[in-house]
Amino acid sequence: MTTTSDTLTDAPAPARRRGTGTPATRALGIATIVAMGWLVAFGLGFSPADRDQEEAVRILYVHVPTVWLAYLAFVVAALCSGLYLFTKKHSLGFDRVAGASAEIGVVFMALTLVSGMLWGRITWGVFWQWDARLTTTAFLFVTYVGYLAVRNLGGSHRQRARRSAVIGLLAVVEIPLVHFSVEMWRSLHQEASVANPTGGTKMDGLMLFSLFVGVVAFTLLYVWLLLHRTRGMAMQDLIEDRGLDSALADRRSEGAMS
Amino acid sequence: MTRWRIARLIARKDLRIEWRSRVLINQVLPFAGVTMVMFAFALDATSVLERVAPGLIWLATLFSLLILVQRSFGVEADDGALDALRVAGIDPIGIFWGKALALAVQLAVLEIVLLVAAILLYGAVVPLGGVVLLVTTLVTATGGLACVGTLYGGLTAGFSGRETLLPLLVLPVVAPVLIGATRAVEAALGTGGVALSEGWPWIGLLAVFAVAFGVGGALAFGPLIDESN
Numbered sequence: 001m002t003t004t005s006d007t008l009t010d011a012p013a014p015a016r017r018r019g020t021g022t023p024a025t026r027a028l029g030i031a032t033i034v035a036m037g038w039l040v041a042f043g044l045g046f047s048p049a050d051r052d053q054e055e056a057v058r059i060l061y062v063h064v065p066t067v068w069l070a071y072l073a074f075v076v077a078a079l080c081s082g083l084y085l086f087t088k089k090h091s092l093g094f095d096r097v098a099g100a101s102a103e104i105g106v107v108f109m110a111l112t113l114v115s116g117m118l119w120g121r122i123t124w125g126v127f128w129q130w131d132a133r134l135t136t137t138a139f140l141f142v143t144y145v146g147y148l149a150v151r152n153l154g155g156s157h158r159q160r161a162r163r164s165a166v167i168g169l170l171a172v173v174e175i176p177l178v179h180f181s182v183e184m185w186r187s188l189h190q191e192a193s194v195a196n197p198t199g200g201t202k203m204d205g206l207m208l209f210s211l212f213v214g215v216v217a218f219t220l221l222y223v224w225l226l227l228h229r230t231r232g233m234a235m236q237d238l239i240e241d242r243g244l245d246s247a248l249a250d251r252r253s254e255g256a257m258s
Numbered sequence: 259m260t261r262w263r264i265a266r267l268i269a270r271k272d273l274r275i276e277w278r279s280r281v282l283i284n285q286v287l288p289f290a291g292v293t294m295v296m297f298a299f300a301l302d303a304t305s306v307l308e309r310v311a312p313g314l315i316w317l318a319t320l321f322s323l324l325i326l327v328q329r330s331f332g333v334e335a336d337d338g339a340l341d342a343l344r345v346a347g348i349d350p351i352g353i354f355w356g357k358a359l360a361l362a363v364q365l366a367v368l369e370i371v372l373l374v375a376a377i378l379l380y381g382a383v384v385p386l387g388g389v390v391l392l393v394t395t396l397v398t399a400t401g402g403l404a405c406v407g408t409l410y411g412g413l414t415a416g417f418s419g420r421e422t423l424l425p426l427l428v429l430p431v432v433a434p435v436l437i438g439a440t441r442a443v444e445a446a447l448g449t450g451g452v453a454l455s456e457g458w459p460w461i462g463l464l465a466v467f468a469v470a471f472g473v474g475g476a477l478a479f480g481p482l483i484d485e486s487n
Binding site: 085139142143145146149150153154162163166167169170173174177178180181182184185 | 409413414417419423426427430431433434437438441459460463466467470471474478481482484
């Protein structure tokens with residue numbers, strides 16, 4: 001197992017093609033744009049305003065899909081961390097997918113928090129409520145920001161991969177504990193004072209469909225981002241390896257000249 | 259050498275370094291004391307202080323934990339001692355348990371001092387009936403904190419920027435301990451009329467936390483500190 005020559009079977013030759021796009025991802029990108037257009041049309045245009053939440057309900061067409069996709073991204077990150085550690089080959093590909101997925105998850109989670117705060121200010125009158133779900137979500141966000149910081153600690157690619165995989169798996173231990181304790185903290189102190197945004201109320205058909213469009217659009221966006229980011233990371237690793245190799249070669253030729 | 263013997267030797271080495279350098283007594287305990295005084299400046303009312311005393315004890319403990327962990331792995335990383343231990347073929351699980359044990363002893367001393375400070379400065383009262391709950395809380399919470407501290411201390415040991423990264427990693431993880439231990443100590447002290455029986459469910463949470471990170475940390479510690487290839 002060498003550090004400097006990680007096998008990059010799918011890495012494109014940089015001279016021939018610049019960028020991380022392929023025909024498949026380009027088609028996916030176009031589909032994403034179309035789906036986003038649909039979401040704008042349905043979310044802002046066709047779907048009706050809510051009786052209680054009025055126009056603020058439109059925020060949920062972004063809020064709900066992003067939080068689902070963020071959870072999916074973190075599950076993918078944990079799975080790939082496990083696959084990296086427990087498969088024989090210890091393929092760096094899994095590590096890059098985990099890292100890319102966690103990055104996208106953090107961005108989506110930030111979107112969720114911001115859109116949720118705006119929605120809360122309009123509907124509840126406050127930006128933040130110390131309820132169990134909100135608090136756990138905030139912790140999840142901070143935890144994965146920490147995970148990304150660990151990825152940037154430095155060292156060889158293999159060191160980075162093993163360290164971040166272990167941290168990625170520890171998050172799986174940590175998140176249920178945080179969730180459980182926050183839930184216990186709130187339930188002993190006060191009943192949930194906030195009405196559940198969707199529970200109990202029947203959703204209008206067109207609203208449900210708009211939400212569905214939102215989930216589809218953001219899923220496409222997630223996959224598209226994941227593919228590009230993973231390839232970008234592979235290229236970055238390649239550059240670092242090449243940089244080391246060429247520096248070695250330079251020093252050697254210097255030595256030969258003198 | 260058995261794992262347990264390794265752990266005891268490492269813990270004894272850490273505590274001996276601590277005893278000779280006096281960092282805990284001369285620096286960490288005074289820092290914790292200053293923190294408690296600063297809390298009093300920020301929350302200027304005796305009734306408020308008495309009400310929030312349990313939370314402040316644990317907050318001061320968490321801040322001091324970060325310093326203790328830095329210190330605990332600083333002495334290992336400076337001369338490459340951790341690598342030397344690995345090269346000597348010493349079981350990483352034993353190292354983990356040893357470091358955690360030494361950290362737990364230091365934390366326990368710290369918590370007792372902070373508790374006394376809360377009694378003296380904030381007017382907290384320890385009823386006789388709450389002593390058993392209080393001691394159980396201290397033991398379980400200390401176990402959990404020591405395991406988490408050792409785990410993430412080992413991860414960041416030897417990296418530049420570990421001083422800033424450690425709090426970001428550790429504080430979200432120990433949030434359950436802050437919540438659980440604060441509520442349990444509130445029940446033990448009867449702060450704000452909380453019944454004694456309300457404290458025991460939190461002990462369950464603290465125990466689960468300590469076991470989860472005791473086992474998970476021991477398993478993860480080897481791969482984390484292993485810097486080969």
